[in-house]
Amino acid sequence: MAMNMRFLCHNVFLNTDQCFKWLQDNDLAPLNPKCSVCGDEMKTDVKGGNQIRFRCKKAKNAHDVVQNALLNTFFEDSKFGLMNIVTVMYYFSWNLTNYDFLINECSFDGITTCRNTIADWLSFCREVCFLWLGDKFENEELLGGEGVVVEVDGAEIKKRKFKSGRLVQGTWVIGIMELNTNIVISKRERRDGRFRLEVCPENSRSAEFLVPLIVKHVKPRTTIVTNLWKTYFGLNTKGYDHFIVNHNKFVDLLPSASTKTLKSNWRPALKTGLRGDCNADRLAEYMYRREVMINGDDPFEHFLKAVKHVYPTK
Structure with a gap:
């Protein structure tokens, strides 16, 4: 039932x-x-x-x-x-x-x-998503490998302030997506595969913080496609085949290389916007819901399993 x-x-x-x-x-x-x-x-x-x-x-x-x-x-x-x-x-x-x-x-x-009580419990639910995803990624095989293309892109997630339409500085995140993997979502085949989304430590876009995140999630000898962001320029020294896409000049140094697939997958998070005090939790919520959708699971039953995983009683 x-x-x-x-x-x-x-x-x-x-x-x-x-x-x-x-x-x-x-x-x-x-x-x-x-x-x-x-x-x-x-x-x-x-x-x-x-x-x-x-x-x-x-x-x-x-x-x-x-x-x-x-x-x-x-x-x-x-x-x-x-x-x-x-x-x-x-x-x-x-x-x-x-x-x-x-x-x-x-x-x-x-x-x-009370409205604050609702806010607190929604935050607790997002925390479950965050912790469940963290454990899931820790136990999963790294992305990529020899002959596999992985897209990497960074973006600033912005939100609107009240009704003025003014944008305030949000949080920088890095997205990593493995290509050439067929996944069926709602009976439609999509050519996007396994995915990681990390909040940049200290909201920094420097190589000091971002390159270790890539190494954490991507196997050596992977073909990595990025834009011209200079942060990525040292990836060749980390054992990756690094190719660059120059969207401004419409010249791709790797045939068919594009980071548009990646951007389309975090578009819902970009559109929704994030509160400054819980960016990581809301990103985790977006990624969690994506996992449930891909697997075709019942959302409530899956969330109960996530709660049991984070708060085991046995």
């Missing part, structure tokens, strides 16, 4: 106890442990919608053992309520992140959810 909002309303959002049981069934919260005193299974004790604990209280043995049931989970120390958090998780996974919409969905009994 698909875990859509109807499913959640009928099976999960009945009360806080039922929501916590669903989290346990999906490995998002720990199972009830054994009491350290008597060895019996501790019971779930819900106080309001926010505090959930495991408790074993027995007058016979004169003990009252209490444990935080959400310790080291995605939901720890939250006063937002489990059902509200799962609601934000669901809509975030489907990219429905309009603040007014989420405030309305998470408000009840005359209590209006």
Whole structure:
């Protein structure tokens, strides 16, 4: 059965106890442990919608053992309520992140959810994307290799300030894409392959910071195509075959070399714009959603797996 909002309303959002049981069934919260005193299974004790604990209280043995049931989970120390958090998780996974919409969905009994609370939990969800991608890239094979072409390009991500249309300086990122890999997206074949996107350390475009990022993600003896940005000029000394594209003069030093494929893949991030305090998280969100789309996964089920990966309960 698909875990859509109807499913959640009928099976999960009945009360806080039922929501916590669903989290346990999906490995998002720990199972009830054994009491350290008597060895019996501790019971779930819900106080309001926010505090959930495991408790074993027995007058016979004169003990009252209490444990935080959400310790080291995605939901720890939250006063937002489990059902509200799962609601934000669901809509975030489907990219429905309009603040007014989420405030309305998470408000009840005359209590209006604070806008800052929504902002915090969207940030926590983006953090999951960031950490999940980091682990994924650490365990993946490097891009490129002998005979493989990889595009590298840098861009400044800008955002609009209020309604004036004035652009403020954003964050520099470096994108790396492997070509000659066929991927099917929504039944349409596209000639773009595995992808990396890194925030430039200290917002610097110098070779000191950017070249190590390329070495981190690209195999030696790869053919790397870049523009005339002088930062890239030392790549030949790092064991790469480096070719340059001069778009201004319309002269390509490598036949068919172009960095337009790469630019088209981060266009959504460029269009959306990023807040200055969470650029890396929003870039990770964009890349995460791209991974889900390419794999054809259910967004909510995939996000639950990402949360379980970042906050394991076993």
